[in-house]
Amino acid sequence: MHVPDLAGELIRGETVLLKTFFLGIVLGLAAAAGVLYAIPAVDQVREASIVKVAPNGGNSETFHINLPMDRIMLGDAGQAGVVPPGLKWPADEVFADVRAELFKIRNARDAVVGVAVRTAATSQESNVIDWVLHLPARGSLFVNMDVAPLKGGFRIGEIASGSREFRPLSGFMAERWISNDSSEEGAPAGRIELSATYVGQLDSLATAETVE
Amino acid sequence: MKYAVSFLLGLVVGGALFVAGLLYNPFIADRGLSPLSVSNAEVITLRFANVPAESIAYTNDGESLHDPHPEKVLQLWEAPIRSTTAMATVMRDARNQVAGIGVKFASDSESTRLLTGRAIVDSVWYIYLPEHGSLFIEQTENYFPFVREVAFPAWRSSANSWRGSWLGDLTVGPGALGTAAVTGGSGRVKGLRMEGVESISVRAFSADTGLVSSEGRILVELPEILDGIED
Numbered sequence: 001m002h003v004p005d006l007a008g009e010l011i012r013g014e015t016v017l018l019k020t021f022f023l024g025i026v027l028g029l030a031a032a033a034g035v036l037y038a039i040p041a042v043d044q045v046r047e048a049s050i051v052k053v054a055p056n057g058g059n060s061e062t063f064h065i066n067l068p069m070d071r072i073m074l075g076d077a078g079q080a081g082v083v084p085p086g087l088k089w090p091a092d093e094v095f096a097d098v099r100a101e102l103f104k105i106r107n108a109r110d111a112v113v114g115v116a117v118r119t120a121a122t123s124q125e126s127n128v129i130d131w132v133l134h135l136p137a138r139g140s141l142f143v144n145m146d147v148a149p150l151k152g153g154f155r156i157g158e159i160a161s162g163s164r165e166f167r168p169l170s171g172f173m174a175e176r177w178i179s180n181d182s183s184e185e186g187a188p189a190g191r192i193e194l195s196a197t198y199v200g201q202l203d204s205l206a207t208a209e210t211v212e
Numbered sequence: 213m214k215y216a217v218s219f220l221l222g223l224v225v226g227g228a229l230f231v232a233g234l235l236y237n238p239f240i241a242d243r244g245l246s247p248l249s250v251s252n253a254e255v256i257t258l259r260f261a262n263v264p265a266e267s268i269a270y271t272n273d274g275e276s277l278h279d280p281h282p283e284k285v286l287q288l289w290e291a292p293i294r295s296t297t298a299m300a301t302v303m304r305d306a307r308n309q310v311a312g313i314g315v316k317f318a319s320d321s322e323s324t325r326l327l328t329g330r331a332i333v334d335s336v337w338y339i340y341l342p343e344h345g346s347l348f349i350e351q352t353e354n355y356f357p358f359v360r361e362v363a364f365p366a367w368r369s370s371a372n373s374w375r376g377s378w379l380g381d382l383t384v385g386p387g388a389l390g391t392a393a394v395t396g397g398s399g400r401v402k403g404l405r406m407e408g409v410e411s412i413s414v415r416a417f418s419a420d421t422g423l424v425s426s427e428g429r430i431l432v433e434l435p436e437i438l439d440g441i442e443d
């Protein structure tokens with residue numbers, strides 16, 4: 001009479017079960033590593049840059065801010081027109097002559113591409129108007145404006161520094177207020193136009209030849 | 213059937229082991245002491261409230277951990293700026309006196325590599341200090357140590373919160389020593405190129421509402437030519 005080896009089969013079954021479990025663990029580890037490696041944790045949305053070649057060298061790019069809809073914050077010691085409602089601008093005298101504004105900035109296609117801060121301050125030593133433009137997928141620009149406006153309502157400033165894509169660039173940026181005469185409902189009161197001209201750093205010929 | 217269940221269970225355990233290994237990987241160590249902490253050069257020390265509700269204004273896409281402040285501030289919901297935050301805050305000096313205003317823009321970075329312990333944020337500061345002038349700070353920050361030592365324990369806790377004392381440098385670049393690039397824009401620091409480090413201290417964090425008690429600090433190392441500037 002044949003007696004089945006139940007104990008042996010049970011052990012064999014358990015062994016296969018354990019092997020399947022461990023195979024699952026190994027594949028789970030590999031899959032998790034693969035997913036983290038292959039799928040980017042951050043994928044910034046990019047609007048195509050609209051950059052033109054300037055006639056006298058360099059590249060130019062224009063941004064604008066529709067007001068009042070693109071204003072995120074307006075802090076001013078006057079308190080009368082602070083944005084957003086409920087903002088508590090510090091009462092300390094350090095802020096008495098400081099006006100800071102945060103905006104969303106748009107490209108030439110009117111698509112929001114970044115955020116910016118404009119700070120205007122008067123002090124005994126010097127008056128300051130600074131811009132920082134932050135384009136998440138590209139980098140940031142820091143511009144010191146000349147306080148005195150030019151003819152035509154322009155104000156121009158030098159690009160003092162930049163990050164990432166803008167780090168090796170220098171150049172200028174002009175700001176101009178353009179009021180909107182349209183009577184359309186919901187139309188902006190006007191816009192701040194920012195025209196940036198970038199100039200890349202020239203590579204020294206001697207350095208380039210040494211590298212070659 | 214039992215083999216399929218065993219395999220799936222193994223997959224889940226494998227995934228969990230991977231996450232645990234990532235979080236407790238001893239080879240992903242904190243950088244330790246900031247190079248500016250041991251510098252002999254004079255530094256500007258700036259402190260700021262790092263909790264959004266204590267800032268002048270804070271905004272994001274409106275769906276993140278921290279709520280925008282004040283309530284009616286414009287939110288950054290458009291796709292190119294959805295992973296960006298903007299904060300305006302009061303900057304205080306080392307003696308806790310109001311020194312000026314700081315605005316920080318921070319965006320999640322595509323150079324984030326969780327496999328190597330890099331949860332990177334690209335950020336810039338614009339700081340205006342009436343006494344010194346304006347500063348532009350460009351940096352990459354790594355939040356992985358913060359996630360590992362504060363956010364994850366808070367999420368794991370039954371109360372969804374963490375209390376303790378955590379102090380860490382966030383700045384990891386672009387400087388070779390893990391420092392931020394600082395440019396002086398006006399006033400006494402106009403035209404100067406300097407280095408800086410941002411750090412935060414956290415005392416309470418909630419997995420539901422974010423930072424509850426936290427303070428930030430920025431150190432900016434001044435060149436030797438500016439001996440007259442005090443922090």
